[in-house]
Amino acid sequence: xxxxxxxxxPVTRLLLHAYVKDWGHTPTMATDGLEAWELFQEESFPIVxxxxxxxxxxxxxxxxxxxxxxxxxGYVYILVLTSRSDxxxxxxxxxxxxxxxxxxxxxxxxxxxxxxxGERILAxxxxxxxxxxxxxxxxxxxxxANQRMTDDLEAAARIQRAFLPHCLPTCAEASFSWHFSPCDxxxxxxxxxxxxxxxxxxxxxxxxxxxxxxxxxxSVSLA
Numbered sequence: 001x002x003x004x005x006x007x008x009x010p011v012t013r014l015l016l017h018a019y020v021k022d023w024g025h026t027p028t029m030a031t032d033g034l035e036a037w038e039l040f041q042e043e044s045f046p047i048v049x050x051x052x053x054x055x056x057x058x059x060x061x062x063x064x065x066x067x068x069x070x071x072x073x074g075y076v077y078i079l080v081l082t083s084r085s086d087x088x089x090x091x092x093x094x095x096x097x098x099x100x101x102x103x104x105x106x107x108x109x110x111x112x113x114x115x116x117x118g119e120r121i122l123a124x125x126x127x128x129x130x131x132x133x134x135x136x137x138x139x140x141x142x143x144x145a146n147q148r149m150t151d152d153l154e155a156a157a158r159i160q161r162a163f164l165p166h167c168l169p170t171c172a173e174a175s176f177s178w179h180f181s182p183c184d185x186x187x188x189x190x191x192x193x194x195x196x197x198x199x200x201x202x203x204x205x206x207x208x209x210x211x212x213x214x215x216x217x218x219s220v221s222l223a
Contacts, residue, residue, distance in 0.1 A: 001025045001119070004045035006036035006062060007081065008054045012104075016049060019108060023115065033057030037065050044072055046122050047115065051104075052082035052093070060096050067097035075125045077118035081106060153185040153213075160186060160216055163223040169195040176203075188215025190223045 003025045005016045013029050020027040028045070030036035034057040036050065048066065052059040059080050066076055080093055083104045090101060099121075100114050161180070168176045176193045188208035196202050206222050208215040 001047060001122075002043065002045045003027050003047045003049060004030065004036055004040060006030040006033055006048070006050040006054065006059070008032050008051065012051070012081075019111065020049070020115075023112060033059060033062035033065075036062050040066060041071060044074075046072075046074060046076060047118055048076060048078045049115075050078065050080055052080055052084060060093060060098075063093070063097045074129070075122060077122055079111075079114055079118060156213070156216065157182075157185045160190075160220055163190060163192075163220055165191070165193045168193055169201050171201065174201070176201075184211065186213055186216035188212075188219050190219040192223065 001024075003020045005013060005020065005027055007013045007016065007029075008031055013031075017027045017029055025047070028039060028043070030039055032054040033050065036048070037057065039045075040048070048062070050059040050062050057065075059082070063078055063080070066078065070076060078098050078100075080098045080101050081104050082089070082093075082101055084090075085103065093101060099118065102111055102114055164180055165178065168178075178191055178193065180187070180189075180191065182189070188210055190206040190208075191204065193201065193203050206219055208218045208222070
């Protein structure tokens with residue numbers, strides 16, 4: 001995992017570099033917040049370890065940039081190193097977007113424990129993102145299947161309407177009209193008006209028990 005280290009003290013930078021590398025990560029070093037931000041825009045860093053007080057851009061400036069302008073698609077876990085212990089400073093750091101703090105001079109084991117907490121959070125975030133991708137794929141397949149079924153039902157409805165009377169008989173004694181309005185795409189009903197001979201006109205309405213495809217198929221077969 002790529003880890004971005006931002007600290008203006010060369011000894012601290014080298015120490016953090018050695019620790020992070022020993023823990024199986026790939027460290028990249030920056031001398032201040034501005035250099036760290038430039039590096040952050042060029043490469044993906046899931047974990048950022050930054051000092052609070054630095055020239056040009058301090059740690060809170062870097063945190064604010066990452067939270068507000070980050071090009072990274074995933075979550076970035078930010079660990080801030082600080083000699084400040086005032087509660088108001090910590091509140092300010094959390095509100096800006098820092099995830100955790102380590103007091104300077106820091107202890108190796110404490111730093112490792114806090115980085116492991118970040119690793120767990122990132123692992124959960126990646127797991128959730130993967131599950132969301134699976135859900136999106138499944139949803140896309142369901143939508144495609146629903147669209148196919150909708151298209152099939154609409155095609156069947158057009159076939160069913162083709163069996164309805166198109167040319168009504170004309171005669172002096174009577175006039176004819178009809179209206180066919182199924183509740184769903186397909187109906188279990190069928191009707192027709194047709195001339196049998198010069199003196200007889202037949203009318204029928206078929207009402208099949210049930211609804212949907214099965215009733216529609218039977219009504220079409222009867223027609």
